[in-house]
Amino acid sequence: MVFNYILEKIAWNANERKLAKYQAIIDNINHFYEEYNNFSEEDIKNKSLEFKERVEKWESLDDILPESFALHKQACKSLVWTKYKVKWQEITWNMIPYDVQLLGGIILHEWNIAEMKTWEGKTLVATMSAYLNALTWKWVHLVTVNDYLAERDAETMKPLYEFLWVSVWFVSKNVSLEKRREQYNKDITYVENAELWFDYLRDNLAKSMDQRLLLFRDLNYAIVDEADSIMIDEARTPLIISQPSSQPTEKYVQYAQIVKALEACPLQTEKKKSILFDDWKKEPLECDYKIDSKAKTALLTSRWIQKLEKMLWVENLYRDLGYEEIHHIENAIKSKACYERDKDYLVHNGEVLIVDENTGRAMPWRRYSEGLHQAIEAKEQVQIQRESETVATITYQNFLKLYKKLSWMTGTASTEWEEFEKIYGVWVVVIPTNKEIIRTDKQDKVFFDQNIKFNHVVDTVKFYHKIWVPFLLWTSSVHTSELLSKYLQKAWLQHSVLNAKYHEMEAKIISNAGKNWSIIVATNMAWRWTDIKLEDWLFEKILANYAKWIKKELSNAKWLSLVIYSRFEFDKIMEWLKQEFSLTDDDIVSAEKQELIKDNFYIKIKFNNRKKTKSQAYCELIIKTSKEQEPELIEKNIHMGLYVLASEKHESRRIDNQLRWRSWRQWDPGVTQFYIALDDELMIKSWWLITKTLAWKLYPKEELEKMAIENKMITNSIERAQRQMEAMSFSIRKNLFEYDNVLNKQRQFIYSLRDKLLENKDMEEIIKQYIQDLVINTIKKYSYDEKELVNYLEEISWIDFSEEVKKYRSKDLKDYLILKFKEIYDDKKHQIGEDKMKEIQKYIMLETLDKNWMKHIDEMMYLRDKVSMYGYAQIDPLLQYKKEAFEKYQILMWGLKSQIVSELLKLDPEQFSVKTETLHIWWEEETINLIEKLKQAWNIAKWMEVKTPKKKWPKVIQKDDDFEIIEMADDNNNQEVDDIISKMLWK
Ligand code: ADP
Numbered sequence: 001m002v003f004n005y006i007l008e009k010i011a012w013n014a015n016e017r018k019l020a021k022y023q024a025i026i027d028n029i030n031h032f033y034e035e036y037n038n039f040s041e042e043d044i045k046n047k048s049l050e051f052k053e054r055v056e057k058w059e060s061l062d063d064i065l066p067e068s069f070a071l072h073k074q075a076c077k078s079l080v081w082t083k084y085k086v087k088w089q090e091i092t093w094n095m096i097p098y099d100v101q102l103l104g105g106i107i108l109h110e111w112n113i114a115e116m117k118t119w120e121g122k123t124l125v126a127t128m129s130a131y132l133n134a135l136t137w138k139w140v141h142l143v144t145v146n147d148y149l150a151e152r153d154a155e156t157m158k159p160l161y162e163f164l165w166v167s168v169w170f171v172s173k174n175v176s177l178e179k180r181r182e183q184y185n186k187d188i189t190y191v192e193n194a195e196l197w198f199d200y201l202r203d204n205l206a207k208s209m210d211q212r213l214l215l216f217r218d219l220n221y222a223i224v225d226e227a228d229s230i231m232i233d234e235a236r237t238p239l240i241i242s243q244p245s246s247q248p249t250e251k252y253v254q255y256a257q258i259v260k261a262l263e264a265c266p267l268q269t270e271k272k273k274s275i276l277f278d279d280w281k282k283e284p285l286e287c288d289y290k291i292d293s294k295a296k297t298a299l300l301t302s303r304w305i306q307k308l309e310k311m312l313w314v315e316n317l318y319r320d321l322g323y324e325e326i327h328h329i330e331n332a333i334k335s336k337a338c339y340e341r342d343k344d345y346l347v348h349n350g351e352v353l354i355v356d357e358n359t360g361r362a363m364p365w366r367r368y369s370e371g372l373h374q375a376i377e378a379k380e381q382v383q384i385q386r387e388s389e390t391v392a393t394i395t396y397q398n399f400l401k402l403y404k405k406l407s408w409m410t411g412t413a414s415t416e417w418e419e420f421e422k423i424y425g426v427w428v429v430v431i432p433t434n435k436e437i438i439r440t441d442k443q444d445k446v447f448f449d450q451n452i453k454f455n456h457v458v459d460t461v462k463f464y465h466k467i468w469v470p471f472l473l474w475t476s477s478v479h480t481s482e483l484l485s486k487y488l489q490k491a492w493l494q495h496s497v498l499n500a501k502y503h504e505m506e507a508k509i510i511s512n513a514g515k516n517w518s519i520i521v522a523t524n525m526a527w528r529w530t531d532i533k534l535e536d537w538l539f540e541k542i543l544a545n546y547a548k549w550i551k552k553e554l555s556n557a558k559w560l561s562l563v564i565y566s567r568f569e570f571d572k573i574m575e576w577l578k579q580e581f582s583l584t585d586d587d588i589v590s591a592e593k594q595e596l597i598k599d600n601f602y603i604k605i606k607f608n609n610r611k612k613t614k615s616q617a618y619c620e621l622i623i624k625t626s627k628e629q630e631p632e633l634i635e636k637n638i639h640m641g642l643y644v645l646a647s648e649k650h651e652s653r654r655i656d657n658q659l660r661w662r663s664w665r666q667w668d669p670g671v672t673q674f675y676i677a678l679d680d681e682l683m684i685k686s687w688w689l690i691t692k693t694l695a696w697k698l699y700p701k702e703e704l705e706k707m708a709i710e711n712k713m714i715t716n717s718i719e720r721a722q723r724q725m726e727a728m729s730f731s732i733r734k735n736l737f738e739y740d741n742v743l744n745k746q747r748q749f750i751y752s753l754r755d756k757l758l759e760n761k762d763m764e765e766i767i768k769q770y771i772q773d774l775v776i777n778t779i780k781k782y783s784y785d786e787k788e789l790v791n792y793l794e795e796i797s798w799i800d801f802s803e804e805v806k807k808y809r810s811k812d813l814k815d816y817l818i819l820k821f822k823e824i825y826d827d828k829k830h831q832i833g834e835d836k837m838k839e840i841q842k843y844i845m846l847e848t849l850d851k852n853w854m855k856h857i858d859e860m861m862y863l864r865d866k867v868s869m870y871g872y873a874q875i876d877p878l879l880q881y882k883k884e885a886f887e888k889y890q891i892l893m894w895g896l897k898s899q900i901v902s903e904l905l906k907l908d909p910e911q912f913s914v915k916t917e918t919l920h921i922w923w924e925e926e927t928i929n930l931i932e933k934l935k936q937a938w939n940i941a942k943w944m945e946v947k948t949p950k951k952k953w954p955k956v957i958q959k960d961d962d963f964e965i966i967e968m969a970d971d972n973n974n975q976e977v978d979d980i981i982s983k984m985l986w987k
């Protein structure tokens with residue numbers, strides 16, 4: 001703990017040191033800004049073009065940063081008062097970057113994480129670095145957490161980018177696939193993170209380059225907004241694209257029916273079984289299958305095999321039915337014989353759920369593999385679910401690392417700085433706020449149980465709601481948000497409930513949270529990213545309401561003790577006080593010094609001189625109507641800004657902090673407070689018992705039921721619980737990251753091979769390498785058995801090599817085969833034609849690659865599940881995973897190579913020889929432009945365009961000095977082509 005504290009301190013000082021060095025750059029920017037003062041729109045555009053040229057020619061982005069940021073600032077200034085529409089609402093441009101925003105821009109450009117609080121204007125900050133990097137004519141992606149923000153931010157910043165002569169647009173769920181390519185081709189694209197990775201994975205499933213939406217250019221630079229949300233909250237699970245497998249389901253039902261009537265052989269005792277084992281064939285004829293309970297399989301007896309052969313009208317079951325059918329039968333019988341309902345699995349709500357052997361709990365997220373689960377579903381007569389296969393997967397971490405350059409911004413990263421540094425190797429730089437923060441973070445209140453807590457929430461809301469203080473009530477789950485809503489209803493407090501489904505609608509409601517008279521109950525998903533605007537004149541209205549209330553209480557002869565938290569609120573109240581009681585400044589001074597007695601009023605202002613943290617009051621103001629009476633004393637806190645009241649703490653302090661920042665914007669006051677019950681989920685999960693006993697020890701029971709405990713010891717123990725949770729989820733993410741790293745290397749290799757294929761690179765060399773590897777491995781594998789070797793060679797090439805195998809032993813055989821296979825390959829290539837061969841090769845390789853790779857990652861997912869069990873056996877699961885992953889990868893590569901080579905060796909050139917007519921045409925460049933003429937002819941002869949839609953003109957396959965050979969499809973009237981061309985040529 002102490003160590004951590006010191007680390008934090010060091011990080012903090014490093015932060016300050018880092019910031020100091022940027023002042024010079026900011027001064028430089030502002031210097032250029034002065035220089036551009038009189039620039040017109042055209043000047044700005046020209047300057048921007050000049051930057052692009054300079055970057056292209058010689059200058060680095062760092063060199064050009066001050067000028068480009070200054071130009072950006074100038075463009076902002078020119079835009080002020082411009083009206084335009086964002087999400088159908090008219091808005092007016094009013095932003096010119098503050099110095100802290102310039103600083104943020106620089107930090108982003110330098111690959112760091114910029115921590116800037118909510119409402120500090122990160123949207124504008126991102127545009128600076130985006131603009132600068134777009135000067136290179138390479139892509140910039142701005143990654144947002146949701147659709148709404150991608151659209152809103154792109155629309156908000158569009159006028160600015162256009163002013164600076166860079167193109168921008170967004171990709172969100174609403175953007176069709178056809179349009180995406182165009183959007184991604186802009187200089188700057190705002191894109192929702194989920195869409196971005198989905199497009200990435202999808203592009204790696206595309207069969208040709210022109211199907212790609214995103215990967216037709218390199219991934220260059222990404223700025224990730226709300227980095228912690230993407231990299232921390234969502235980074236716990238990998239991204240997966242899966243597809244339902246193509247297996248039909250009827251067969252399962254059919255075989256489940258058939259095996260229903262089977263009879264099991266009586267179980268033998270161990271002893272008998274071992275005797276029987278030797279002549280397994282001599283099985284009892286009066287039963288159908290024997291159970292091998294250890295291996296969890298069942299073996300069919302001959303009686304049943306005969307039965308089945310009759311039933312299915314086949315002569316020999318194993319010979320005539322084929323592997324798949326047999327597999328179905330085996331699964332059906334296994335599910336009947338070895339899997340017991342309520343022991344191995346449960347049937348719940350029409351679903352078959354596996355039971356965890358160790359804990360006895362159902363595991364809804366798991367399924368038996370290879371059709372067994374379906375067979376059990378068929379047996380239980382519930383809906384048979386198609387197996388879904390993972391076809392592509394990647395983690396956020398590894399996806400974002402594909403960008404050449406990455407930077408991040410967020411309001412809350414500093415609690416997680418260690419993680420960012422260790423996993424991503426980036427620094428968190430905390431950027432100071434533009435104005436002094438006047439937010440009040442009040443001490444947590446702890447209640448005995450939720451019921452007491454919610455009643456207190458209602459009481460608090462009731463009072464301040466009358467004064468018109470706007471409320472944001474936070475709950476951690478949909479369930480509690482509804483519960484709280486019920487309490488508010490009972491108290492007749494009108495409110496709206498947001499529990500995260502429709503980002504756009506919710507964002508609208510949230511942005512209205514600052515209107516007076518508003519109470520919003522929200523879960524954490526809903527409120528996080530949108531800004532809350534306080535209503536105009538809100539503080540004046542609130543002050544008037546306080547005034548009314550104070551006067552009313554005083555007229556009832558009450559004493560008031562008002563606790564004020566910030567200078568802002570103090571000034572407002574004093575202004576009113578002076579007016580109301582006709583006080584002079586001197587009067588106030590004496591009220592501060594000792595006390596003020598005027599007419600029959602008594603006023604005393606007590607400053608809190610020892611104010612250490614923001615949660616402590618700024619001052620206490622006591623007002624009484626008369627000195628003599630001893631009436632009731634009313635204590636109230638004075639709050640004016642948005643009141644954020646959280647009815648729970650989150651597992652992570654970072655999320656609590658995000659919430660706190662919601663209550664504040666640049667110069668406005670705000671309040672935040674957490675109400676906690678000892679039976680909240682977090683408390684139950686972690687420190688409940690300890691805190692509860694602590695509470696019991698500290699306070700008597702009757703008091704506990706009424707009171708709010710504000711005790712440092714208890715709140716500290718809650719924070720400790722949060723730290724533990726944070727550490728736990730960090731290790732989950734780290735774990736995921738480490739596992740994905742194993743797969744990542746494999747993925748990178750496969751994807752780069754795919755890229756080569758899609759880019760039509762020449763594969764011949766790779767294939768020849770495959771031939772070599774295949775031969776070497778085959779000989780090694782079958783060295784013990786000549787016959788097997790001959791069989792295998794025949795299987796992959798359809799050629800009988802028995803003679804040769806005999807003739808050339810060991811080493812010579814290898815060389816012979818390599819040579820032979822290469823020869824066959826070359827031969828086919830010549831027969832089929834080089835271009836055509838390339839095409840066929842590409843097709844075969846892509847198909848084989850995809851099929852094997854998908855199978856591989858599906859197995860890898862399964863492997864991840866499997867290795868987690870090794871932990872029980874004291875084996876490091878990650879090590880085991882790495883080991884088995886490597887073995888699987890070897891199998892994958894072996895499969896790939898052998899299948900590709902085999903398919904190519906078996907190619908039948910006849911099948912592919914395209915009937916082409918080769919026309920030898922004299923090429924006389926001076927007299928005629930053949931290609932042009934042919935193009936014209938194409939337009940005349942419509943059918944040709946239809947037949948070869950991609951090719952505008954015939955392909956030149958060989959070019960000599962004086963003539964060219966032109967290849968043409970010949971499935972239409974030859975004569976016609978000839979006629980057209982000869983007419984063209986000789987006229
Ligand atoms: P963040 O993403 O940091 O929470 P936003 O980018 O949503 O903040 O900006 C919050 C508000 O501040 C917006 O209404 C924006 O228009 C305003 N804003 C940002 N920068 C400036 C500026 N330089 N001058 C005036 N208003 C600004």
Ligand code: MG
Binds near residue numbers: 122123225529
């Ligand atoms: Mg933002």
